[in-house]
Amino acid sequence: MPREHEPPTPSYDTDVLRATIEPGDEHRLVLVGELDLHGITAFTRAVGDLLHDRPARVAVDLTRVSFMDSAGLKALLGARRDLTATGAEFRLGAASDPVRRVIKLAGLVDVLLPA
């Protein structure tokens, strides 16, 4: 949780998805909304800023993502690829049911949601 006198956490918004970065030992990227072709703009902008900071650990919080399709999945995999390329440890934090279903449909449970 960001403390009051700290600068506001960076946040990116389309009218479909909001992406917020919470810095810390493990940077958290919190997504709220629907991760589709329109929404991924906010997501990829946030990832771009994250890459700039070269964090050691990143977790993506998808508990409040009410929808994800193949565009969102592609963006998620791209973020994972780009962040791990800079040496960061990347994981998905909690994921909502719609997100889990799509990850399962794509056969990527072991890759994105290891037990």
Next chain:
Amino acid sequence: MSISGEIPTVLGESAAASGADVRRATVLVVDDVEAHRYVVGTWLRREGYAVVEAATGTEALDAVASQTVDIVTLDVHLPDMSGMEVCERIKSTPRTAALPILHLSGTAVDAADRNEGLRRGADAYLVEPVESDELIATINALLRYSAARRRAVRIAGHLRRLHTATLGVSGATTLEGLVSAVAEGTSTVFARPAAVVLNVGNRSVAGSARPGEPAQQSRCPAIVAHETAAAVSADGVILSSALSDAPVVFADVDAYTGSPLSDRAGTVLGAVLVAADQPDTAEEANENQLILDQLAHAVSISIGNLRAFELEHRISLTLQRSLLPDRLIAPTGLDIAYRYEAAAVDTEVGGDFYEVFELDGGEVMVAVGDVVGHSLQAAIVMAELRNGLRAYALDGHAPTAILERLDRMLRRFHNTVTATVCLALLDVATGTALVANAGHISPLLIPGGADARGADARPATFVEPHGPLLGMGLPAPKPVTVDLASGDTLLLVTDGLLERRSEIIDIGLDRMVAIAADWDGDDLDHLCDRLLADVGPGPEAADDIALLAVRLLPATMEPEGAPLLLDQSADETSGGSEGREEGPATDRHRVQNFERSSREIARARGFVTGALEDWGFGAEAASFELMVSELVSNALVHGSGDISVEVSRADGQVRLEVADDGGSTSPHIENKAMGGWGLQFVDELADRWGSEKRGERTLVWVVRRMTET
């Protein structure tokens, strides 16, 4: 070619440099009097020279032929021949022509003798008695001159070979050619094994050559070029152990000198290496470095040329591809297959074309054409003819009228060019085809369906007759009416397929008919492949080839799923979930248009899930939500025009349709378009799905049976 840096002048070199050479020299002392030989020999040995003695002219000539001698002191008076004759013989033998000769004489001493001696080739003439100082000084001077002259000859030789090597280097048009030219040129210039490694663009090539042999080369990792260049940049000799990973090393060479190679901007791209096992003198090493620098300079210019060349080549290919016939979409009611192969080695496009497109009234224009000639010139005319055909056809002209106009175009704008064109205007509903053929190979009608098999099988027949070719101002051919039954195929080819060097074209035609008869009637692409393989001329193709096969689909083949919408009468009381519906949603069909904007995808999702929930299919909403998101995203990325989404229910199933104007993309969903998973998701979630063209719209539909809960 300008020489940068300084080449030492021939005569004006430092005493220290020449002293090193002089002190190791060998002097041949020729005198029939032993006492004389002894005295002179002692003086010389005291000065540090090596001395060889000869008492007669014959002995002297033997010594010069069999040993390394740097200078000769030669008595004029010898028992077997005169010293002057010995001098002449030595000077006229190519191998020893530059050997300095100093006459020493106590007897032949007057001016006439001295002049004769000098005239007959001697470099100096001293008259006895001679002081040791004067003798030594004269010998030193002669040796100095001789060494300088040898160096000048060597440098001249290097420069001549360097000039030849530079010509080879600057003429290279490929990276591989450049590497070979540098390796061979360098090894020739230095008469030693040489190697080069260069990284240009995204390719790295290493090459090596021994003098007089052609270069060998191979690809290598880019890192090798950089590491070799780094090893060379440090001055001095590079040991082969430092180049252990490079493929440029010679097994029998332990050390190299070299020079880095860079482009005009100074970026280091590699290095050139020369074997340096025999230590060079300081001045030889200096000269060699200057020569290497000149070579490196020529290489950097050549790299600039290479890059410009490759860029031009890429531009040329891109332009050519834009002239190629487009990918064709099968109009409704037809199955099509086509092939295109340009003949020329250096271009991808030629003078053949094929076309299939729908006209406003729903008829389909099918065409094949062949501009006489091939390669880029023919392709340009081909593109113009194709565009003319499209314009006149869309304006509504009949086939004969189109051909008349194309003939006029050719005569007006390319009056030395002729072309053959065959047009077929198909009415898909009735199967009637109007064929007008201007000089082209006759189309082959291959019967399909039941008529094609068995003993009573109708044979394949050519559609005749045809008129004269275009571009000559001759009357356009009248059209022939052909009736196509369902399953019949019309095959149009260009003569490049049929012609072989040693045969008349009839044999190719017969072969084509045989393949068509042998074809099982199933897959049109298979027919095209077989025609190319069995009829086509293969690698000796001298002309472009275009193949177009068009098959009339049986009218009974409906796209899957269509009966669902028509089946209004089936009652829905069978589905359990529908019985639970209580709200006012008694409709069975909803449609909404969406603008081309990615934020509309969410609205489309809401529209579909809303309908499903209203109809009591809330459990299926998530599946349809995902499917509509994929289909609408696909239409946005690959289609054009407004996007309409329709959802309807009947008979326990829900059907979703997403349509847009499609445009030039295939009506089928492309795997890559949806990031590789979109297609998979739709496939898994739908019971059935497909795509079709409806008029100008392209639509994708999915059907899923509602589960009873």
